[in-house]
Amino acid sequence: MPPKVVPGSNVFFRFFRTGQTLRRLMLIAVEGSGLSPDEYGVLSAVRALGLIHGQPRDPRPVQPTEMSHWLGMPATTVSTYIARFLDRGLVERRRNPDDGRSYVLALTAEGDAVVDAVARRLTAIAQEVAGQSSLPLSKIADGLAFLDEAGRRVLDGENVSL
Numbered sequence: 340m341p342p343k344v345v346p347g348s349n350v351f352f353r354f355f356r357t358g359q360t361l362r363r364l365m366l367i368a369v370e371g372s373g374l375s376p377d378e379y380g381v382l383s384a385v386r387a388l389g390l391i392h393g394q395p396r397d398p399r400p401v402q403p404t405e406m407s408h409w410l411g412m413p414a415t416t417v418s419t420y421i422a423r424f425l426d427r428g429l430v431e432r433r434r435n436p437d438d439g440r441s442y443v444l445a446l447t448a449e450g451d452a453v454v455d456a457v458a459r460r461l462t463a464i465a466q467e468v469a470g471q472s473s474l475p476l477s478k479i480a481d482g483l484a485f486l487d488e489a490g491r492r493v494l495d496g497e498n499v500s501l
Contacts, residue, residue, distance in 0.1 A: 354486075364464050365379070365461075368457050369457055372453050372457050373453070377420075380410070381406070381410065382420075382429060382453070382454060383458070384401075385401055385424075385430055385445070386451070401445075403418060403421060406444075411491065427449075428449055428450075431444070431447050
């Protein structure tokens, strides 16, 4: 049975409405971690990006500019999150071995433990959601990736007509 759709709603309204549901699920997942859903998203990017080019037991440290691009966030916003994580001891800053001037980030043991704990909760929640969905989550994720890619192309080309 297809989901109930509000008549006349467009993709942006549907995204907003879905975002509200997913935010509530994220709040459950991060409960007790000391992180907001957005903070978890940025902190988990340190691990995810490190694993793309590193090894499971030895993730590569990541550059803040790489995080900014990957997350689709302004560099200043990423820097604000990084400052919070450094203050809380969740990440450590290291000199970039490639140029010696900039820095790279890596999760600390505490940051790694927090990401692990929330990731376990998210996995359990995703399994519950998958059990309630008539469409496989992989297909939903693919659709979101296409939407993200198209939106980034519009923003990159500044083809937004108002």
